[in-house]
Each structure stands twice: as structure tokens, then as C-alpha cells.
Amino acid sequence: MILDRIQRENDIKKIGADDWNPLAEEIREFLINHISTSGGHLASNLGVVELTMAMHLVFDLPKDKLIWDVGHQSYTHKLLTGRKDKFDKLRKFGGMSGFPKRSESPCDSFDTGHSSTSISAGLGYVAARELLGDKNRVVSVIGDGALTGGMAYEALNNASRLKSNFIIVLNDNNMSISENVGGMSQYLSNIRTAEAYTGFKTGVEKTLSKIPVYGDKVIHQLRKTKSGIKQLMIPGMLFENMDITYLGPVDGHDIPGLIRIFNEAKKVNRAVLVHVLTKKGKGYSPAERHPARFHGAEPFEIETGLPSKKRTKANYSDIFSTVMRKFGDRDPKVVAVTAAMPDGTGLKRFKNMFPERFFDVGIAEEHAVTFAAGLAAAGLKPVVAVYSSFLQRAYDQIVHDVCIQNLHVIFAVDRAGLVGSDGETHQGILDISFLSSIPNMTLLAPKNKWELSDMLKFAVDFNGPIAIRYPRGEAYDGLKDFRAPIELGKSEILYDESEIVLIAVGSMVKIAENVRKELKDIGYQCSLVNARFVMPLDETMVKTAAKEHNLIVTLEENVLSGGFGEKVSAYVAACNFPTRVISVGIPNEYVEHGNVDILRKELGIDEPSITKRIITEYLGTQVY
Numbered sequence: 001m002i003l004d005r006i007q008r009e010n011d012i013k014k015i016g017a018d019d020w021n022p023l024a025e026e027i028r029e030f031l032i033n034h035i036s037t038s039g040g041h042l043a044s045n046l047g048v049v050e051l052t053m054a055m056h057l058v059f060d061l062p063k064d065k066l067i068w069d070v071g072h073q074s075y076t077h078k079l080l081t082g083r084k085d086k087f088d089k090l091r092k093f094g095g096m097s098g099f100p101k102r103s104e105s106p107c108d109s110f111d112t113g114h115s116s117t118s119i120s121a122g123l124g125y126v127a128a129r130e131l132l133g134d135k136n137r138v139v140s141v142i143g144d145g146a147l148t149g150g151m152a153y154e155a156l157n158n159a160s161r162l163k164s165n166f167i168i169v170l171n172d173n174n175m176s177i178s179e180n181v182g183g184m185s186q187y188l189s190n191i192r193t194a195e196a197y198t199g200f201k202t203g204v205e206k207t208l209s210k211i212p213v214y215g216d217k218v219i220h221q222l223r224k225t226k227s228g229i230k231q232l233m234i235p236g237m238l239f240e241n242m243d244i245t246y247l248g249p250v251d252g253h254d255i256p257g258l259i260r261i262f263n264e265a266k267k268v269n270r271a272v273l274v275h276v277l278t279k280k281g282k283g284y285s286p287a288e289r290h291p292a293r294f295h296g297a298e299p300f301e302i303e304t305g306l307p308s309k310k311r312t313k314a315n316y317s318d319i320f321s322t323v324m325r326k327f328g329d330r331d332p333k334v335v336a337v338t339a340a341m342p343d344g345t346g347l348k349r350f351k352n353m354f355p356e357r358f359f360d361v362g363i364a365e366e367h368a369v370t371f372a373a374g375l376a377a378a379g380l381k382p383v384v385a386v387y388s389s390f391l392q393r394a395y396d397q398i399v400h401d402v403c404i405q406n407l408h409v410i411f412a413v414d415r416a417g418l419v420g421s422d423g424e425t426h427q428g429i430l431d432i433s434f435l436s437s438i439p440n441m442t443l444l445a446p447k448n449k450w451e452l453s454d455m456l457k458f459a460v461d462f463n464g465p466i467a468i469r470y471p472r473g474e475a476y477d478g479l480k481d482f483r484a485p486i487e488l489g490k491s492e493i494l495y496d497e498s499e500i501v502l503i504a505v506g507s508m509v510k511i512a513e514n515v516r517k518e519l520k521d522i523g524y525q526c527s528l529v530n531a532r533f534v535m536p537l538d539e540t541m542v543k544t545a546a547k548e549h550n551l552i553v554t555l556e557e558n559v560l561s562g563g564f565g566e567k568v569s570a571y572v573a574a575c576n577f578p579t580r581v582i583s584v585g586i587p588n589e590y591v592e593h594g595n596v597d598i599l600r601k602e603l604g605i606d607e608p609s610i611t612k613r614i615i616t617e618y619l620g621t622q623v624y
Contacts, residue, residue: 001026008082009061009107012053020255024049027076028283034087036302039421040098041072043281043294047173047252048141051276052076054258055139055169058266062106064137065125069118069146071099072296073171074108081107091421093594093602098422113425114393115363116149118142119168123158126166137165137266144172145340148362159271160242167265168244168273171252173280173291239273248275253282292343296422313477316470319449320412321346323456324383328354334460335375337361337384339368345385345414365390369397369409376407381460387415388428388469395434403440403465410459411435416445416469417507417557418586418600423593428469429586432505433562435467436535442466442488443534445506449475450483451532458486471507471557473596478510482530489536494528500614501527501549503542505534505564508555508584511607515555518611524619534564542568546577551618553582557605560585582617584610 002023006012015023027049035042053076055066061081068074078086078096083105089095100108110121122140129136146152147170159166236246245268250261258276265272281287286305287294299308314322327334328350335357336350342360351358361368365386372382391398391413402409413435416428435443442464446452452470459466484492491503500519504512509530519526527549529541545552552572554565565583572581586603600606604613 003027003030003079003084006080006082006084009080009105010056011082012056012080017256020053024053024255025283027053027079030079030084030087031075032284032302034090035297036300036308038087038090038092039296039298040091041075041295042284042297043287043291044073044173045075046282046284046287047278047280048073048171049076049282050253050255051141051169051171051258051278052080054255054262055141056080057255058259058262059137059139062109064139065109065122066107067110067118067122067125067138067140068100068112069140069142070115071112073141073143074100077107078105081105091423091593093592093598095593097593099425111425113422114390115143115146116151118146119152119155119159122166122168123155123162126162126164130164137167139167139169141169141171144170144174145363148340148364150364150366156239156242156244156271160244162271163269165266165269166271167262168271170248170273170275171278172249172275173252173278236273236275243270245270245272246275247272249277250275252276252278311474313474314449315473316449316452316475317344317346317414319452319475320385320414320456320470321349323453324350324385325353327383327456327460328357331381331460332357333379333381335359335380335382337368337372337375337382339363339365339386339390341385341387341390344387345412347385365394366397369394370401372409373397373401373405373407376402376409377405381408381410383410383412383460385412385414387426388413388417388431389415389419389426392430392434398435398441398465399438403438406440406464408463409465410456410462411465411467412456413467413469415472417471418591418596419472420596420599421593424590427591428471429557429559429591431467431469432534432556432558432564435469436564436567437562438465440465441535443469444486444532445469445534447476447482447492447504447506447509447530447532448479449477450480451486451530454483454486455532462488469506476507476510479513479530486532489533489538491532491538491541492530493541494530495526497525497527499525499549500551500553500618501529501545502553502555503529503531503545503568504555505531505557507557508605511605511610512555514607515610515614518607519614522615531564534567537567537571539571542571543575543577546572546575546579549579551580551582551614553584553610553614555584555605555610558585559588561588580618582614584613 002019003026028046031045086096091098099113102108102111118140122138125138239246247261250257261274265274280291336347337359338345338347339361340363342348342351372384375382413431416431419426435441444455446455455468482494502512516526516528554568556564560583563585565585569581
């Protein structure tokens with residue numbers, strides 16, 4: 001295999017041009033085979049094989065800095081930097097990350113996981129290069145979807161002031177910018193960046209600038225004339241008007257063409273944007289036909305593209321989807337907002353049935369929240385469906401635009417808690433801490449699928465900011481006989497005994513249920529409380545628990561700092577109760593990628609670890 005000849009970075013430069021296309025096919029075959037067993041981001045990686053190869057052929061890593069936006073499309077980059085043997089443990093605990101990681105390789109210039117960040121990070125590298133007197137190149141890759149994020153435009157605004165080379169690669173896999181004048185655009189791009197033209201232009205401007213009074217006016221008029229011609233003949237004027245040179249569009253699967261345009265881009269002494277057209281899922285027909293399905297794929301059968309494991313039970317996103325569809329029928333004021341995740345959040349059915357009440361704002365979480373605030377202020381009932389880790393990006397908007405005005409915006413916080421293989425950037429382990437610290441915010445978490453439905457109904461009828469956090473994966477269908485009505489700030493007593501009380505939040509109720517069984521098997525009396533509300537805290541329940549039990553154990557799938565356990569401990573201490581409180585949660589650290597069950601065990605929040613801790617720490621019995 002040609003791929004076997006690549007053992008480290010820059011080895012691709014030893015591969016002859018005749019072998020480039022065969023190498024690209026080998027890479028695609030390798031990725032399909034491995035991701036079909038491990039799962040991962042397939043469609044995006046298949047789309048950038050030639051683009052990645054061309055960048056590795058032109059640039060010198062790790063001296064030159066290659067920064068991927070989001071980073072889920074960096075698998076080919078990892079292969080070309082000598083990490084082929086690590087793909088067997090891709091996204092597994094202790095194995096290779098599915099995203100760029102500086103700790104993994106010096107060729108990974110920046111850890112990424114969320115979108116719209118690469119241009120800002122690249123600008124930081126450029127500024128450092130100028131201050132330190134380095135000579136390296138900086139290349140930031142960003143997708144057309146990520147350009148809906150405001151941070152990308154903030155960075156472009158700053159990039160326009162550069163007087164040295166900075167290459168931005170726009171990976172456009174949706175044909176969102178017209179290509180009907182591509183030939184003329186390529187021709188003009190070649191002229192503008194040719195050495196003869198660039199040298200002539202610089203010389204003319206220097207000469208004219210020496211002419212008293214009129215020199216600068218002549219230069220200004222020439223620039224205006226040139227810009228007018230560009231506006232008539234080429235795309236990319238948004239960038240050109242910002243003083244960012246635009247090159248392209250270019251076929252993202254034509255390696256020689258990509259090499260030529262990157263070499264042209266290196267000659268520009270300012271920010272230059274290279275517009276590359278790629279096909280998501282290229283080379284694997286199921287991914288080409290259904291790129292969204294193969295964005296973050298579970299293990300699948302290569303022949304059909306169908307999942308290897310058939311799902312038999314609904315997940316929490318499915319439950320949310322069903323309830324939202326019903327609300328769409330019942331209440332014309334209910335509207336749905338998502339940030340480029342209609343499928344992932346379960347809003348696709350709502351979108352199909354009520355298109356006029358569905359709003360996909362693109363990858364723009366900050367805008368999504370303030371847009372929802374406007375909808376609420378106008379009298380509608382917006383439901384913002386968003387992953388927990390992405391909601392972090394809109395913290396300021398939640399505070400200033402929703403909660404200060406006490407507006408009725410409903411946040412459906414999906415993927416709350418540990419999400420597994422995507423790692424640190426995607427674990428939803430901070431939302432309890434940051435949401436429960438905001439005045440006017442009400443925060444709930446369901447114990448099972450029926451309670452999610454009940455909480456959504458409660459939220460729609462509520463008046464004020466309200467968030468419901470629920471985990472990724474299969475919806476728990478246990479404890480179905482416990483379905484007390486939802487009352488503001490009231491928990492649910494599942495088992496009322498004595499000695500020890502377990503107070504669990506959301507997904508941890510299932511674990512607490514099993515911990516209780518283990519403690520009872522040993523001979524201890526144990527109550528179990530479904531907290532339901534993180535904010536407002538059920539102080540009456542906590543007070544009763546402290547009076548009637550020797551030990552309170554709180555359980556949450558969130559970092560301990562600022563979490564539910566801290567709130568309970570603070571209240572018990574403020575009331576001067578002697579009852580001891582043990583807080584079970586995630587240590588104040590970022591959690592790497594891996595299977596969720598393995599992560600829980602490593603973090604000490606699985607059933608055996610919690611039981612052992614209770615017996616060892618409180619009851620004084622060593623458990624072996």
C-alpha cells in the first residue's frame with residue numbers, strides 16, 4: 001500500500017504525482033473500513049481527502065501551522081502525520097481523539113471541537129509569528145457552514161488589517177457561493193497573484209505615492225476602478241471589500257489544481273481566502289446520498305451503509321421529537337429554534353409538519369438565543385433545542401437577553417452529561433453549574449422518558465426562562481409507576497426510609513436506584529429522592545432529609561463545582577444541621593473521549609464506585 005510509506009509528517013512529499021490519486025482512494029478505503037467498526041465522522045472526512053493531501057504537499061509541518069475548524073474532518077491529516085496505527089483505538093478511552101489534539105502531535109496546532117474558531121486562532125498564530133520574527137505559514141481551514149457563526153466574521157474583520165500572509169481555506173461542500181464564473185475567477189486570481197503583476201502593482205503605487213497632492217488620489221481611483229471590475233466579473237467580493245484577497249473557486253478534489261492555488265496564495269502579503277469546492281461523503285455512495293446520516297456515524301455495514309446495531313428503544317431526542325410534534329398541533333404559539341441541528345436535536349418532524357414555525361439559524365448559538373428572546377417578547381413560546389456543550393457559547397445571551405427580562409424561552413438541553421466518544425469539547429458537564437447560577441432561570445432534569453414529556457408540558461405552560469437537561473442515548477423506561485405531577489420547585493420522593501438518603505438529578509436517578517438496592521442488600525435503610533428541580537432548590541425536601549437521615553448523598557452528572565451537591569451542602573450548613581453530605585459528581589476536570597460506562601467508572605460515578613464510597617467514607621467499613 002502507498003499509505004504504508006507514510007510513517008511521519010511530510011512523507012507524502014516523497015510520493016510521486018502518479019500515486020496521488022491511488023493514495024486518495026487508499027485513504028478513503030481505510031477510513032470507511034475503520035469508521036464502519038469504530039464509528040466516527042465519516043462524510044466530512046471523505047470530502048477533504050485531496051484537500052488535506054494538497055496542503056500537506058505544499059506546506060511544511062509542523063513548522064507551518066494548519067488549524068482545522070471544528071476538527072472532525074482531520075482524520076486524513078492524522079494519517080498523513082504518521083498516526084495510521086492508532087486508528088484501531090480512534091475515539092476509545094485512552095486512544096486517539098477524533099479531533100486535533102496538541103498533546104497528540106506537534107502537527108496538531110490547535111485543539112478544536114466547536115465551529116467558527118479557526119480564523120481567530122490562526123490570527124493569533126500570525127500575530128505571534130510577527131512578534132517573534134518567525135517565517136512559518138499559517139493556514140486556517142473553515143467550512144461554509146461555520147461561516148454562519150459570528151465569531152468567524154469578527155476574525156475576518158481583524159484579518160483584513162494584516163500586512164503579511166495568512167491563508168484561509170473555505171471548504172465549501174454545499175455550493176453555497178456561485179460557481180458559474182469559476183473560469184474567469186481563476187484567471188483573474190492567477191493575474192492578481194502572479195509575481196509580475198504583484199511587482200508591477202507595488203511599483204506603480206510606490207511611484208504614484210511620491211507625487212505631491214495628486215498621487216494618493218490617483219491610487220485611490222485606480223483601486224476603485226479595479227474593484228468595480230471585480231464586482232462585475234468574480235465572486236468573493238464580500239472578502240475583497242474587506243481587503244482579503246479571494247482566490248477560487250477551485251475543485252477540492254483536483255490535487256494539482258489545489259497545489260497551484262496554494263502556491264499562489266503563499267505570494268500574497270495579506271490575508272487570502274482560498275475557496276475550495278468539495279463533496280461531502282465523496283467516494284462512498286451511501287455517504288454521498290445521505291451526508292447528514294454519516295456526519296457522526298455509529299458503526300455500520302459497509303455494503304448497505306445501514307447501522308450494524310438496530311436501535312430497539314427510543315432515545316431522549318426521540319421523546320422530545322414526539323412531544324414537540326404534539327405541541328405543534330395543540331398550541332400555535334409554540335415555535336422551534338435550532339442552530340444547524342434539526343436532525344440531531346429531534347426537530348425534523350416539527351420542521352416537516354410546521355415549517356413556518358421552525359427556525360434553523362445555522363451554527364450561531366448566540367443569535368439563536370437572542371432571536372428566541374425576541375420571539376418570546378412578541379408573545380410566542382420558543383423552544384430552543386441545543387446540545388449542552390454548544391449552549392455554553394450563548395451564556396451571555398441567556399443572562400442578558402432572556403433572564404434579565406424574565407422572558408419565556410424554553411431551553412431543551414440535549415446531550416447533557418457525559419456524551420462519550422467526542423471527548424472534552426462535547427461532554428455536557430457544565431450546564432447545571434452555569435444555568436443554575438443565573439437569576440430567574442428554572443432548571444429541571446427528568447428521571448425517565450415519561451418525565452421528560454411531563455416536564456416539557458410544564459415548561460410550555462410556565463412563564464419565564466426554563467431549561468430541561470436530558471442525556472444522550474436510550475431513554476430510561478424504569479420507575480414508570482412513579483409519575484407525580486410536576487410542581488414548581490418540588491422533588492419526588494420515590495422511596496421513604498431512614499439512615500441514608502440518595503438525592504439524584506436526572507440520569508443519575510437510574511444509577512441511584514441500583515445503589516439503593518445494593519445498600520439494602522447489605523442491610524441499610526435507604527431513601528431515594530428524584531430531585532427534578534435543580535433551581536429552584538426544594539429546600540423543604542432537603543430540610544426533611546437532613547432531619548430524618550444520618551447521611552445525604554447527592555448524585556449528578558455534572559462537575560461538582562457550582563453543581564447540585566454544592567447547593568444542597570450549602571443549605572444544610574446554613575441551617576446548622578449535623579447531617580453529613582457526600583456529593584457524587586464529576587471532578588472539576590475535563591473528561592476525555594471514551595465509552596460512557598468506562599468514563600463513569602473512571603470518574604467514580606458508576607454504581608459500584610458510589611456504593612463503595614458510601615460504605616467506606618461514611619460507614620467506616622473497608623470494601624474490597
